[in-house]
Amino acid sequence: MPDFDSRARDLMEQLPEDSDVTHEEIVDLYEKCYGFKITGNDLDNIVQRKLAKQTGAEVSTGAQGGDQHYEITDLGANHDEEWISLTGQVLTIWDDVPDGIAQKGRIGDDTGTIEFSLFEKSLQSNPSLEVQEGKSYRFESVVGDYYDERIRVRINSRSSIEEVDRSFSPPESDVIGLLGVIVDVVPPSGLIKRCADPDCSYVLDDGECPDHGVVGDHEFDLRIKAILDDGEEYHRVVFPLEQTESLTDISLADARRLAEQEYDHTVVEQKVGDRVLGRHVEIHGRELDNYIVVNEAAEYSLRQTESEATIENSAEQLIEQLQSVGRSA
Amino acid sequence: MSQHTNPETGTQVEDESSLDDGQPEQQSTPGPRREVAKRVFAREFNDATYEFQEANHDRATQWTLLPTGERLNRIFIVGALTEVADLDEGPMRLVVFDGHSKFVVYAGKYTPSARETARELEPPEYVAIVGKYNRFAPEDGDDIYLSIKPESISVVDEEVQQNWVMKTAELTLKRISRFCRQESADRAARDLDVNQAIDQYGSDLSPYRNASINVLETVFDV
Numbered sequence: 271m272p273d274f275d276s277r278a279r280d281l282m283e284q285l286p287e288d289s290d291v292t293h294e295e296i297v298d299l300y301e302k303c304y305g306f307k308i309t310g311n312d313l314d315n316i317v318q319r320k321l322a323k324q325t326g327a328e329v330s331t332g333a334q335g336g337d338q339h340y341e342i343t344d345l346g347a348n349h350d351e352e353w354i355s356l357t358g359q360v361l362t363i364w365d366d367v368p369d370g371i372a373q374k375g376r377i378g379d380d381t382g383t384i385e386f387s388l389f390e391k392s393l394q395s396n397p398s399l400e401v402q403e404g405k406s407y408r409f410e411s412v413v414g415d416y417y418d419e420r421i422r423v424r425i426n427s428r429s430s431i432e433e434v435d436r437s438f439s440p441p442e443s444d445v446i447g448l449l450g451v452i453v454d455v456v457p458p459s460g461l462i463k464r465c466a467d468p469d470c471s472y473v474l475d476d477g478e479c480p481d482h483g484v485v486g487d488h489e490f491d492l493r494i495k496a497i498l499d500d501g502e503e504y505h506r507v508v509f510p511l512e513q514t515e516s517l518t519d520i521s522l523a524d525a526r527r528l529a530e531q532e533y534d535h536t537v538v539e540q541k542v543g544d545r546v547l548g549r550h551v552e553i554h555g556r557e558l559d560n561y562i563v564v565n566e567a568a569e570y571s572l573r574q575t576e577s578e579a580t581i582e583n584s585a586e587q588l589i590e591q592l593q594s595v596g597r598s599a
Numbered sequence: 600m601s602q603h604t605n606p607e608t609g610t611q612v613e614d615e616s617s618l619d620d621g622q623p624e625q626q627s628t629p630g631p632r633r634e635v636a637k638r639v640f641a642r643e644f645n646d647a648t649y650e651f652q653e654a655n656h657d658r659a660t661q662w663t664l665l666p667t668g669e670r671l672n673r674i675f676i677v678g679a680l681t682e683v684a685d686l687d688e689g690p691m692r693l694v695v696f697d698g699h700s701k702f703v704v705y706a707g708k709y710t711p712s713a714r715e716t717a718r719e720l721e722p723p724e725y726v727a728i729v730g731k732y733n734r735f736a737p738e739d740g741d742d743i744y745l746s747i748k749p750e751s752i753s754v755v756d757e758e759v760q761q762n763w764v765m766k767t768a769e770l771t772l773k774r775i776s777r778f779c780r781q782e783s784a785d786r787a788a789r790d791l792d793v794n795q796a797i798d799q800y801g802s803d804l805s806p807y808r809n810a811s812i813n814v815l816e817t818v819f820d821v
Binding site: 451453454497499500501502503504540543544547548549550570571572573581582584585586588589591592593595596 | 633635636637638673675677712716726727728729750751753755758759761762765766767768769770771772775776778779782804808811812815816818819820821
């Protein structure tokens with residue numbers, strides 16, 4: 271259960287001294303609402319409206335900036351539905367967000383990273399809540415949101431967000447190693463144009479940057495977004511320039527030449543697709559939001575890993591197992 | 600088309616390892632869901648005639664049920680191309696041999712890039728194909744034909760094909776072994792897909808077992 275005690279204390283301080291509302295009454299009211307599964311803003315609104323009616327005093331939780339300031343690594347299940355503040359850098363804002371959500375992405379400080387979301391409704395009532403990728407902010411009065419065994423934060427209409435002039439370097443997540451087949455290449459892959467603004471590296475969509483609109487200037491990049499599938503599970507992976515070049519034998523210069531010849535930069539997507547689709551690759555990378563960013567990639571080769579005799583041996587073992595499976599029982 | 604109940608509910612099996620190798624499919628990262636590309640030999644795939652949907656709306660994923668008790672929507676195959684035919688006004692028809700049996704692949708107008716690749720192919724050649732299953736039941740007969748609608752086709756070398764055979768044999772073994780463990784449990788404790796497979800196809804998996812062995816023997820010359 272959230273820390274209603276501190277919220278009640280917070281509210282008590284704002285009430286006129288002669289009011290006869292007690293700390294316990296406020297906590298009880300919170301707990302009662304919570305029992306109805308009411309959470310977040312709704313919960314505070316009910317309590318505040320009730321207090322206002324009883325005492326005539328305008329009170330509110332959260333927005334006074336009195337929430338405890340946390341480092342991201344310290345946030346956990348016990349901060350569900352808690353008002354918190356934190357300072358961090360917006361690492362990514364995702365392209366695909368569900369209906370009703372204005373922004374969703376990841377914030378990092380020097381201790382860790384956390385997913386955030388901002389609802390359309392909140393943004394409409396407070397347009398200053400919009401954040402930009404790469405910038406750092408002090409987030410006041412955001413609400414913890416714990417589900418699927420992960421803590422996230424919700425920016426809400428009562429939050430306040432102030433840009434701060436510093437950057438953060440979140441600890442890197444563990445290296446993940448995977449072996450699978452590239453079964454799909456996801457657009458935009460191949461030769462892509464990125465916004466030339468040094469603080470922005472968005473991929474341009476038809477010459478348009480999601481942040482800067484139509485931009486005259488761009489930088490070329492080569493990458494592959496792909497689905498790596500091992501027959502039992504799949505992962506979204508992205509091969510940056512260097513790994514794309516080594517996997518496809520197509521350099522950025524080749525790609526640009528090809529695009530110029532054909533007057534079309536999407537031919538490169540087709541070309542890299544032809545080179546990698548159906549290939550077994552072994553990758554090492556780090557998880558970043560929707561994707562695993564590949565640091566190392568090599569085409570998987572049974573023959574390089576194992577001697578001819580070992581391969582035959584594995585085949586014979588499989589045959590034996592297939593012959594005996596279910597028959598001993 | 601029949602309805603099929605959710606296999607996520609009510610499955611309890613005494614052996615924990617038998618639970619984690621089935622459905623629903625694992626997804627490591629958020630984003631739109633997609634179906635894992637299953638590895639199946641042609642002998643088993645061609646018998647997977649029972650089709651179902653979990654939810655009763657048009658956009659619900661369609662599955663076909665493998666005789667080994669696992670569901671399939673997408674498939675990844677590698678094999679030797681033995682036939683290419685440009686059907687009149689229709690799709691390209693490809694036949695791919697896995698060392699024992701054949702997959703039939705129709706590259707139609709809805710998959711233009713796969714179709715274009717197919718047009719340039721000439722057997723013999725090893726090809727890797729990712730695609731969705733397609734089921735065809737002619738009105739004037741009892742036969743049901745399974746084929747593949749390709750999403751992508753690429754030309755590969757022998758080693759890629761050997762990788763695929765090894766992996767497909769491993770996963771087929773895993774499915775057969777899961778099926779056998781489940782079959783020895785009470786019906787109520789089994790995975791629903793396994794129950795459905797038993798009802799639709801029976802419990803004799805020897806054709807698939809033998810086909811897998813045969814592919815390994817042929818491809819690895821053992």
